[in-house]
Amino acid sequence: MTVLETKNLGIDFGGLHAVSELNLKIEQGMLYGLIGPNGAGKTTVFNILTGVYKPTFGTFYLNGENLTGLSPIEINKKGIARTFQNIRLFGNMTVEQNVMVALHNEFNCNLFESIFRLPRHFKVEKQMHKKATELLEVFGLSKEKDVLACNLPYGKQRKLEIARALATNPKLLLLDEPAAGMNPNETAELMDNIRFIRDNFNMTILLIEHDMKLVSGICDELTVLNFGTLLASGKTTEVLNNPEVITAYLGE
Amino acid sequence: MKSFANFFKTKKTLINVIFAVLLYVLLFLSFNKSLPLEFLNLSRTNQSLAIKMSYYIILAVSLNMVVGFLGELSLGHAGFFAIGAYSGCLIAKLLVSMGIPSVPAFFISCIIGGLAAALGGFLISSSILRLSGDYLAIVTLAFGEVIRSFSKIIPGLGGTIGLMDIPGFSSRTVEFTCSFILVVITLAVFKNITNSTHGRAVTAIRDNTIAAQSIGINVKAYKIKIFAISAFFAGVAGVLFGYYNNNIAPSYFTYNLSIEVLIMVVLGGIGSIKGSVIAAIVLTGIPDWLRNMGSNKFFNFIADQRMLVYSLVLIIMMLFTSAPAFINFRKKLFGNISNKFNFKNKNKKTAEEVA
Incomplete structure (x- = not known):
């Protein structure tokens, strides 16, 4: 089953074609890599897919449903969650609260129920607490659950961001450079984590990465962008051996 | 009954309730001049x-x-305060003229004044959602002034003289009881919002709006809600002010009032509810206390120059709460004590402690 499909997706900033004619097709359970040199438009693709930017051309579909032009909030509710290249955690909240806040669309109670402390409020808090504990357990963060997010070490902040994205129950997870700034040991652990998420949460993952060891290690398929256009697409080993791709990365 | 049991589930709630009741009893006795020590009883001015x-x-x-x-x-x-004061006091006058006793009339007009102000908050916040920072501040400043100007020209509001003969309370004790209840309700609502899923959502918006959107938090809706709730309580305060002062006029609702309240918030510590309460008490008290300092020559001088002293106190408080050198000095003085009583940070361990 195709989870994400983009058709001729493109965006212009003024006269600049940041992304043009992008066609992706990601199947259920796939680990899909999006790579390319700096400024190729990878993060812009993520911003289109999460609704931060409205595409100038083209459409994209999640499980066959057209999501083009929806707001970030609606897109998240439909099932696309993301992490950020520069970590965007809620620094003044504890680790557990960071996950709990992402659960607030799943377990709902209205403002009046919270103000007057009606039974529903306590029920929701309990459910959130339970689910957050489970998620933190999976990511090995349960020891740090009362630590402020800004005090976490870098690798754990990355993990927490993934946990927070997963808390929204997505169908598709977008990871923007998850291994940036990690040492080889942390990267190896991250690769295990990503595989674990795919298998245990039955998740489809699209990731941007510069670390070729990670990309060749876990990605099933790859798409290479250069100057906003598609350079190559297909099975990981084939794409990485493509002479055009090597030229784009290393020069003539 | 079950929700009532839930209410006391947390020990902290129980402690807060007991504290509020004790404080009320103490202040009530002090109002009635029935405490054993003379200096504990409040004089008329202090009441x-x-x-x-x-x-x-x-x-x-x-x-x-x-x-x-x-x-x-x-x-x-001040704009929301004015909306609440005018609409609430008009209703109160109407209700009392219909023969309803002043206390129930007060609470009904509090709700109506609050709702009117909340409507104002809803309208202003939904029209300025795209703004933030300085631009939002400018628009809200203008909003306050617009409300004040309108209150001068809308028929039935008494022009620049304002509304007169607003019903008051039968005695100071009743007045105090009603205002104490309102303060407790305000604090409870604020606490309940912050310690809930909605509180977390709003904190998330403040910390990182883009990330908040990416996990599906409706930023606009929360901004409107919080603006409206904040305006509601400003409106309630307006009704209380009308009852206390017995007349309201546009000249009370200048932007100076907004700034004065903002000073309280900033000095008390932005985001700290306790700080706001303490700063409101101290900053409201200082000008009056300075005026009644006594007959000593030095105190007389201070009483004459009280606005000068007031601003000095502001500067000193500001330094004391935010200048690094002062904070270090304060920590040296009170460090041990505050560490012992720091319940709040006890369960917020740092990463090093855990590891």
């Missing part, structure tokens, strides 16, 4: 000052909801 403090507390806490909690600078709080 009226206590009422003044309570509406300033409500104003400061409700502004803190927008400035500290939501993280948007609003300079139009």
